[in-house]
Amino acid sequence: MNKEEYKRYNRQLILPEIGVDGQEKIIDSKVLIVGMGGLGSPIATYLAACGVGTIGLVEFDTVDLSNLQRQIIYSTSQIGKLKVQVAEQRLRDINPNTNIIKYNNVLTEKNYANIFANFDYIIDATDNLATRYLINDASISLGKKYVYGSIYNFEGKVSIFGAKDGPCYRCLFPEPPNAQNIPGSLELGVFGILPGVIGAIQATEVIKLICGVGEPLIGKLLIYDALDMVFKKVNIRKNPNCPICSKTPNLKIIGNYHKISNLEPKTEEVEKIEVKNAYTIFCNNEHQFIFLDIRDFCERKKTIPNSIHIPIHSLKNRMDELDKFKDKCLIVYCQEDSRSILAAKVLLAYGYKVFVLDGGMYSWMYEKLPLIDNI
Incomplete structure (x- = not known):
């Protein structure tokens, strides 16, 4: 030294x-x-x-x-x-x-x-x-x-x-x-x-x-x-x-x-939808779109009204719950959008039409858009 x-x-x-x-x-x-x-x-x-x-x-x-x-x-x-x-x-x-x-x-x-x-x-x-x-x-x-x-x-x-x-x-x-x-x-x-x-x-x-x-x-x-x-x-x-x-x-x-690996990576491209466009769909009550919340239970103190909830780690095991929405388009969201992209790739591989909510719940809350308490 x-x-x-x-x-x-x-x-x-x-x-x-x-x-x-x-x-x-x-x-x-x-x-x-x-x-x-x-x-x-x-x-x-x-x-x-x-x-x-x-x-x-x-x-x-x-x-x-x-x-x-x-x-x-x-x-x-x-x-x-x-x-x-x-x-x-x-x-x-x-x-x-x-x-x-x-x-x-x-x-x-x-x-x-x-x-x-x-x-x-x-x-x-x-x-x-x-x-x-x-x-x-x-x-x-x-x-x-x-x-x-x-x-x-x-x-x-x-x-x-x-x-x-x-x-x-x-x-x-x-x-x-x-x-x-x-x-x-x-x-x-x-x-x-x-x-x-x-x-x-x-x-x-x-x-x-x-x-x-x-x-x-x-x-x-x-x-x-x-x-x-x-x-x-x-x-x-x-x-x-x-x-x-x-x-x-x-x-x-x-x-x-x-x-x-929990969710195998797929090659399909994932499309994102901007929050304002998603809100327009929400307001117009367009039934061909379904909001899917993939967050865990502990994250869901607030959620987008009328959302379906399936945590990402349960997604593959509960895919049958989404069968009735095969003819619709899913808008997937989490806190941001990282997990949503993973989930969307899996859903695409199963033949679903999918968008990822750009920015997730953080963007929805930033725009002060409607939320409900998850009881």
């Missing part, structure tokens, strides 16, 4: 558990973060500040206004920009000594080997199950430890998988649940501060692994309840018959994640 680094990391250097040797291990380490959203933001920020020598960022998305409530590495002026580019600049501002490697693409079974090979540790900061299972299976097959983290509503979980004689994610959840029962990432409510807590814990666990200090969460699942402010740890046993981390793994399952 040079003089500048001694001064920068002074508060860590004086910790006997870390010291010069530990700090040099941190500087020499290479950590990959898969996902630069709510979890990835605090993880990357703290790891760069701590002095991790190389940080890899896997993220395909751009900054959206709806991200800013919890993804603290981004700001309003950066909406529309690539997350990896924005994050790289922010991390360089925090610590110019850290080498940032960007992967502006989706992690897949075709590219994981080339990406993972460059790093010592992997951090799961994703928000979808298909990528989560891929990270697990890929890390185990390549002999990489990885730190798992997940958030939902007011609850977060953290663990370490891939350690010698330790369990993996499939020991906890051998097979993914049925696709119909999986809410997509766009449907999940998240308390804005929660990713900061869980992300900081994930960063802590990585530093502990790097320095070889403390008791990492190997074989333990940490569960955090923000509402009750309770932390609890649950033991996870290694499954001797696990298809991935047992003595006789079945590596053929790597890449077989298509069934985990």
Whole structure:
């Protein structure tokens, strides 16, 4: 370390558990973060500040206004920009000594080997199950430890998988649940501060692994309840018959994640209808149009009058309820329009005529158009 680094990391250097040797291990380490959203933001920020020598960022998305409530590495002026580019600049501002490697693409079974090979540790900061299972299976097959983290509503979980004689994610959840029962990432409510807590814990666990200090969460699942402010740890046993981390793994399952997707993407183009045009249809009581609300129950304090309600995660199972509207046109809406686009693609594939309400309920409310209380 040079003089500048001694001064920068002074508060860590004086910790006997870390010291010069530990700090040099941190500087020499290479950590990959898969996902630069709510979890990835605090993880990357703290790891760069701590002095991790190389940080890899896997993220395909751009900054959206709806991200800013919890993804603290981004700001309003950066909406529309690539997350990896924005994050790289922010991390360089925090610590110019850290080498940032960007992967502006989706992690897949075709590219994981080339990406993972460059790093010592992997951090799961994703928000979808298909990528989560891929990270697990890929890390185990390549002999990489990885730190798992997940958030939902007011609850977060953290663990370490891939350690010698330790369990993996499939020991906890051998097979993914049925696709119909999986809410997509766009449907999940998240308390804005929660990713900061869980992300900081994930960063802590990585530093502990790097320095070889403390008791990492190997074989333990940490569960955090923000509402009750309770932390609890649950033991996870290694499954001797696990298809991935047992003595006789079945590596053929790597890449077989298509069934985990909740709503398969379709190629059909989705047409949007402006709120004012939709309101004209509403006022004229044009019976060939049906408003379909795909939000979850907890979001429906207010709704457009005479709407049909089928939550997006139940859509495929309840498609028969829409059979009587096959000769009509559905106007699909959610809070904004992201989930509506997904639902519309599914409906198009089933042969329905569909429009997406542009801007969703937010646009309808902004125009002060009629709403009713959902009792």
